[in-house]
Amino acid sequence: MRKISQSGRFCAVCGTKEGPFLDNLCEKCFIKENPLDIQVQKKINVEICPLCLSIRIQAAVVDTWNKEESMETVMREIIERKILEKIYTDIDYDYEFEDDIEESKIMNYGVKEFELKTAISAKPYEEFSEFEQSHLTRIKIIRTSCDLCNKHKSGYFEAILQVRGENRKLSETEEENIEDIIDRMMLRYVDAKMSYIIDPETDADGFTCKVSTKYLAETLGREIKNATAGKMTVAYELKTKSRDGVDVYKNTYLVRLPEYSSGDILEFENKMWLVKQITEKQMKLEAFDNHEQKRFDRKRIENRGKKLTKSVVEREFLFVSSDGKSVVIMALDNYENFDDNLERLPLNKQVGENIIGFIYEDKNYYIA
Template identity: 25%
Template sequence: MKMFCPECGSTDKEMVGDVCIDCFLKEFQMLELPKRIEVQICSHCNSKLEEGKWSDEFIPEEEIIFRALERNVEVADEVTDENVSLEIKQIKGTIATCGVEIVGKVHGTEIEESHETEVKILKTVCPTCSKVQSGYYESVIQFRADKREIKSEEYDKADEIVERTLIKQSKKDKLAYCPQIARLKEGRDYYIGSLKSGKKVAEALTEEFGGVIKESPRLISEDKSTGKGLYRIWISVRIPEFEVGDFVKYEEKIMKVTSIGKSSVVGEDISTNKKHNIPMKNMEDIELVKRSSEVETTTIISKSPSIIQILDPSDYSAVDLEMKEEFTDYNIGDEIKLIKIDNYIYLID
């Protein structure tokens, strides 16, 4: 018994379900596409809202439109070997008129279809940019010096480090910014958008100045939806009292500071010329005994293979000191540097 098509009465054509292939194709639509698609993008950073989440990448507007089309095109299961073409025909204001063409096979028959839709760009502000506009911050870097005032050139250097670090961080963190700097008598407070970038700034400051980092979370409010506390982190960066060239005492050794790094201080024992690495975590045990500015100059009045005699610059009395190898090339009448610590005179090469 031959099947016949109830639509056209044909009995000699391939049947698809209850109708012939020709009648099926008359009503069949290869793809579904909304007549209007709305896309939310941030007017500040061009990130896009997709499935309730904001993308972090900057996407050109045309790419946003093409992606919106791709996400909203639904090809029917019966279509095989399909080839879908997308076209932006016109952009007028925030509305793009777009065309979608599809060529494919349905039950062995190749057909093509054209559709038109509009993509409307809805400009809004993403949560991150909203935070930036409101001056939001998650961390505060407290830049301080231990037992001394910070010099103006140190402030200038710190400002430069903060700016440079945040520019680098901004490539992967949109909250890498500094909405406020508090200039206080005791130091600087740098307000940093994100905690992650705040920690990077603190690390960069200690790489330049040395010092110790301590974090102190402070509860600012409570998230009513979760009941969890919302915290801001105060990060203390305390740089050493001493500077390169100063003289310090550590473990009963008098040393001249030759370098200050993120994790250690290098000092040269002025009695033995031996260098020592002091962990920065032991900063509180390093005692400043003399500033580099307190180095004095005196005159050699006598020398022998074992003794070098100088004038004490405080009272011009003659002082005999043990001759060391580094002073053998000095001659009578030459000027030589010294530092006096605990009433003992050390010659400085």
């Protein structure tokens, strides 16, 4: 650093004898001739998407920001950060910002212009007082929908998600359950980019929708698979060739719900069973002859069991009397009484209570 000399001098420009001097100049004249070598960006363009509120500043997209903060605060922070990023200097300096950015004007239609003043102060020479400079930056805020929202609007999607039953239709409960899962999952992706579904539809075949990305389709599919003990497969469908000759695929993620669902009735190893629970590998069944529950390998049931849910006829009964071993039951459709074994009734049934069940090949069965 250049030395400041104190003695026997006068300013080469204004002639004052009042020091200190540097390069033969007094403080005032020196500052005039040697402004701080600090440049501040003069123009900044900010693009904001009115649909997803994503912000682009000088071509770079700002990472997701906290949408609970006011837009004014967010804008100010982003712009100030940008200005500081672009100041290159070796001098130590302080800064202060002042602007006329206004929340209510940011989202107005058309181009909005604001000004931001950066006051820089620095003290590069020990004997001289602070240098002060102020710089003006013009801010242009432009509302324009972003590339991702344009893709969304044009119906772009990379994958199809399908949910089907294995050799069966989905039950109403299952349909509702799947829609709930999708709704719940999509809430998590409200602020995420490129995360949307198009045309969700539940019809006789099951549930189908188009999904913005393969990643999201797989995430949704896996969630449904896990919640339903289903299986997921992916089909790669040739769509188009990209410019460099690479095949681009649109994937179909298919979740198949198990053949059996809880509440199904089946015959297996010459016994009648009620399905209580299904997991990826196992099934828990309840025997109609004594209401004991047992676990089986799921594959075994799927290969050898016979599903009878659609073949049975629902029937309602009244528990008339019991001697502790045998019971008298009345069918409520024809008021006929007949004997049965107590252990065939659901647990904890009391005399006088109604029982829900069914009749299959002339035999009565009791569910609850």
